[in-house]
Amino acid sequence: MTLEVKELTGGYGQVSVLKKETFNVESGQVVGLIGLNGAGKSTTIKHIIGLLTPRGGQILIDGISLHDDVEKYRKKIAYVPEMPILYPELTLREHIDLTIMAYGLDHDKTWVNATELLKTFRLDNKLDWFPQNFSKGMKQKVMIVCAFMTDASLFIIDEPFTGLDPLAVNDLLNIVEAKKKAGCSVLMSTHILATVQNHADKFVLINHGQVRADGTLDQLKAKFNMQQDSNLDDIYIKMSHEDL
Amino acid sequence: MTNLWQERLRRHQLDQFKYLRLIFNDNFVLAFIVLIGALGFWYSNLLGTIHHQLIIGKPIVILLLFLATQVGGIATLLEEPDSTFLLVKEKEFYKYFKAAKNYSVFIPIVTLALVNFLLSAFASRAAGMKIIDIVLIAIGLIVFKLGSLNVNLMALYGQDHFGSLNMHLVSNILLVISLIISTYFLSAIMVIVGVIYYLFLNMRVKPLETSGQLQWKYAIETENQRMFRIKRFYNLFTDVPGVNSKIKRRKWLDGLFNFIKPKGSNTYLYLFARGFVRNNEYIGLFLRLTIIQAIMLCLIDNFYISLIVEMLFIYLVGFQLKPYFKEVMQNLMQRLYPVSSKDKIASFTKLSTIILSIQWIVSALAIIYKFGLSMNGLIIIVAGALVLVFVNYFYMPRQLKKYLN
Numbered sequence: 001m002t003l004e005v006k007e008l009t010g011g012y013g014q015v016s017v018l019k020k021e022t023f024n025v026e027s028g029q030v031v032g033l034i035g036l037n038g039a040g041k042s043t044t045i046k047h048i049i050g051l052l053t054p055r056g057g058q059i060l061i062d063g064i065s066l067h068d069d070v071e072k073y074r075k076k077i078a079y080v081p082e083m084p085i086l087y088p089e090l091t092l093r094e095h096i097d098l099t100i101m102a103y104g105l106d107h108d109k110t111w112v113n114a115t116e117l118l119k120t121f122r123l124d125n126k127l128d129w130f131p132q133n134f135s136k137g138m139k140q141k142v143m144i145v146c147a148f149m150t151d152a153s154l155f156i157i158d159e160p161f162t163g164l165d166p167l168a169v170n171d172l173l174n175i176v177e178a179k180k181k182a183g184c185s186v187l188m189s190t191h192i193l194a195t196v197q198n199h200a201d202k203f204v205l206i207n208h209g210q211v212r213a214d215g216t217l218d219q220l221k222a223k224f225n226m227q228q229d230s231n232l233d234d235i236y237i238k239m240s241h242e243d244l
Numbered sequence: 245m246t247n248l249w250q251e252r253l254r255r256h257q258l259d260q261f262k263y264l265r266l267i268f269n270d271n272f273v274l275a276f277i278v279l280i281g282a283l284g285f286w287y288s289n290l291l292g293t294i295h296h297q298l299i300i301g302k303p304i305v306i307l308l309l310f311l312a313t314q315v316g317g318i319a320t321l322l323e324e325p326d327s328t329f330l331l332v333k334e335k336e337f338y339k340y341f342k343a344a345k346n347y348s349v350f351i352p353i354v355t356l357a358l359v360n361f362l363l364s365a366f367a368s369r370a371a372g373m374k375i376i377d378i379v380l381i382a383i384g385l386i387v388f389k390l391g392s393l394n395v396n397l398m399a400l401y402g403q404d405h406f407g408s409l410n411m412h413l414v415s416n417i418l419l420v421i422s423l424i425i426s427t428y429f430l431s432a433i434m435v436i437v438g439v440i441y442y443l444f445l446n447m448r449v450k451p452l453e454t455s456g457q458l459q460w461k462y463a464i465e466t467e468n469q470r471m472f473r474i475k476r477f478y479n480l481f482t483d484v485p486g487v488n489s490k491i492k493r494r495k496w497l498d499g500l501f502n503f504i505k506p507k508g509s510n511t512y513l514y515l516f517a518r519g520f521v522r523n524n525e526y527i528g529l530f531l532r533l534t535i536i537q538a539i540m541l542c543l544i545d546n547f548y549i550s551l552i553v554e555m556l557f558i559y560l561v562g563f564q565l566k567p568y569f570k571e572v573m574q575n576l577m578q579r580l581y582p583v584s585s586k587d588k589i590a591s592f593t594k595l596s597t598i599i600l601s602i603q604w605i606v607s608a609l610a611i612i613y614k615f616g617l618s619m620n621g622l623i624i625i626v627a628g629a630l631v632l633v634f635v636n637y638f639y640m641p642r643q644l645k646k647y648l649n
Contacts, residue, residue: 049580071582085577089491089519101511102581130491 001027001062001076001153001185003048009056010047011209016055017043018209025154025185025202030176032196033189034232035206036240041189042082044206045158048187049079061154075103078152082159084139086131092142093127099146114149120171121145136163148175155179157188161195173199197232205239212239245336249343252321263478279556282549287362294369301371305363306423309381312359313389313419316352318396320344322467327460338453341400345393352389356382377431384426384434388419391442394449400463401456415441476525479567490524497521511583512572512591519568520595529564533557534603541610547620554607554628561603562635565596570647589644597636604628 003025011017017040025031033041046052048059050066050073058065066073090098096114100107118124121141126134131142140163147155155176161169176186176199190196196203197217204214213223220235221228320341330337360382367373395411398404404411418437426434500521504513520526537557544550569592572578608625615621 051576051579071584074580074582077580079577079580081576085575087515087519087572087575089522090515091493094514094518097506098511098515101506101508101514102578102583104508104582107506130493132491 001183002060003154003185003187004058004060005044005048006060007057008044008047008054008059010052010054011043012052016209018047020057021206021209021211022057023204023211023214025187027185028180028183029202030180030186030188030200032200032203033187033206034191034193034196034203034236035189039206040209041206042158043209045079045156045187045189049077049156050074076153078147078150078155080140080143080147080155080157080160082162084131084136084143086139086142088130088132090130091128092123092131095131095142095146096149099150103150103152105150110149114145117145117149117175120175121168137165137168140164141168144172144175148179153184155184155186157186159190160188161190161192169195193232193236203232205235207239207243212242245333245340246343249321249340253347256319256321260474267478278552282544282546282553285546285549286544291365291369294366297372298370301367301369302373302427305367305371305373306420306427308359308363309385309423310416310420312356313352313385313392315355316348316389316393317466317470318345318348318393318400319470320400320463320467322464324464324468327464331460334458337458338456341397345397348393349390352393353386356386356389360385371427373427373431377427380431381423381426381434384422384431384436384438387435387438387442388422391438391445394445397449398452399466400459401452402459402462403452403456479525479564491522492524494522508583509587510591511581512588513594515572515578516568516592516595519572520565520599523568526565526568530561530599530603533561533564534606537603538606538610541607542614545614547615547624550611550614551624551627554611554624555631557607558600558603558628558631559635562596562600562632562640565599566640566643566647569644573647585645585648588648589641592644593636593640596640597632600632600635604632 005021005023008018008021009016021040021044023031033044035041043052047054050070061073061076064073087095087098096111099105100110115124118127121144123138123141123145131139134142140160144157144160147157160172164172173195176188179186188196188200202214202216203220205212205220213220215223217232220226220232221230224235224238226235226238318341321344360378364375364378367378368375392415395404395415398411406414418441422434422437426432501514501517504510504517506514520530534557537553540553541550544553573588607628611621611624615624
């Protein structure tokens with residue numbers, strides 16, 4: 001699976017938030033999407049998943065764009081939004097069943113995956129509850145379960161760690177690791193730099209709707225002329241000071 | 245604080261005005277006027293059949309007046325963030341609520357005056373009451389209601405009880421007793437009780453200004469519910485944003501969903517069917533309109549009015565289901581599903597066909613009960629079926645397209 005974002009320009013309404021963004025996510029890669037609040041991370045993600053239409057440039061997954069084949073494109077993606085989005089009138093079990101039907105997944109096989117994930121997140125005894133009434137963290141877990149039980153090849157997670165307890169953060173990272181080993185790709189936007197530094201292969205730094213730099217930690221250090229022992233936090237702060 | 249009230253009231257009235265304008269623009273308001281006319285016609289016919297006093301006349305008057313007195317409470321116009329942002333101003337909120345109470349007297353007074361006025365014809369014919377009695381009771385009830393608004397105010401401070409007795413309950417018992425005495429024996433009793441009650445509660449409410457502790461959660465919830473009722477009413481005629489209703493599990497109805505095969509093209513039917521059954525707003529709307537329609541069809545023996553009722557109500561239920569589709573379409577996650585828009589619309593029209601068919605069958609039974617298996621009855625039933633087909637095959641698919649993305 002490869003995701004190619006080429007010269008992506010777009011945004012909401014008439015205003016272009018993103019200006020000619022270009023970056024790739026390769027097979028088996030975990031990529032961190034990093035930037036200040038309002039830098040354009042979520043907007044980038046909304047373009048990739050197809051909620052917004054690019055004004056210029058192209059987004060390709062395995063060489064096809066949303067325009068070429070909507071259903072094929074969408075089946076390749078699983079998405080965990082920043083704020084959990086649930087159906088108020090469906091139980092947890094029904095959320096999983098609905099996702100299975102929508103993505104045309106194998107019922108029994110997917111339920112095996114789902115059960116495992118539910119157990120990991122200690123939700124397996126709440127199948128008949130309405131997730132709408134769960135706490136923020138538990139809702140987030142439901143979104144993670146519904147995304148990671150699918151057979152998507154690209155997982156896009158927007159700020160996955162906020163609201164999760166430390167144990168769940170750890171569990172999520174293990175799941176991401178397992179997906180990576182299976183050859184899937186993961187694109188996650190986050191502010192928790194210490195965590196993403198240890199778990200991502202590559203970083204895309206976004207500032208003012210443009211890709212300021214991308215590459216591995218070592219490549220970034222070289223680009224920003226940083227010392228060998230500096231970390232992602234240092235690079236991030238240096239980038240944000242460039243504007244001043 | 246009174247400035248805050250003025251500002252909120254201005255915004256609230258602007259909002260109401262906006263919705264009222266939308267309602268009075270809509271095409272079927274005309275039909276509703278016809279309905280009111282039909283009801284008026286039925287009422288005057290009914291009065292024509294009453295030639296002497298009825299035993300149940302007075303109990304009916306008492307019941308209707310009692311219900312009319314329940315209408316209206318305090319519109320506080322509190323908002324969710326108040327409990328965070330205005331917490332420091334808690335003491336001053338008493339003045340705000342006073343202003344709110346003064347504003348809130350309007351609806352109860354109009355309601356009571358109107359109900360008494362409309363009821364006076366029935367009260368004098370069927371219950372044998374004199375006009376002076378009716379007027380005295382009306383005045384008494386209005387004063388009583390003004391007093392009972394203080395109970396609503398005290399509830400905001402968690403003080404709506406005498407010792408362990410709930411004040412609403414005590415008030416209602418007092419109201420029923422005074423209504424019985426004043427209709428059967430002496431109408432002036434209602435005025436006397438009303439005035440004493442009013443003065444007593446006005447006295448009880450005073451200490452709240454200095455010693456009251458506002459029950460934020462209760463106050464905001466009550467106001468939200470009140471707003472919700474108003475918006476739901478507007479929602480009958482036009483789309484109102486932000487009307488979220490209660491969801492009930494209704495596990496015992498899960499069997500209904502067994503007919504939906506778990507396959508890809510049924511994804512949305514799976515979702516819509518559960519939503520319809522569990523969301524109080526939509527199932528409630530369907531039940532209300534179906535039952536009202538059936539009752540009206542059972543009572544009205546005029547061919548043309550029955551024809552209008554049959555066609556109008558089926559159209560109304562179909563029309564009112566549309567916002568549910570819109571609600572689901574606003575969910576971002578479902579927009580990512582690899583399911584075509586055509587399937588979404590097809591699923592929804594399938595659901596609406598089932599719902600309207602149930603309504604049509606119920607109404608057909610009511611028509612057969614009233615008209616028998618006559619030509620007139622048959623024409624009405626066929627007209628209903630035509631509306632059903634029109635809504636599901638022409639109207640709905642075109643309308644739903646507007647809500648996609």
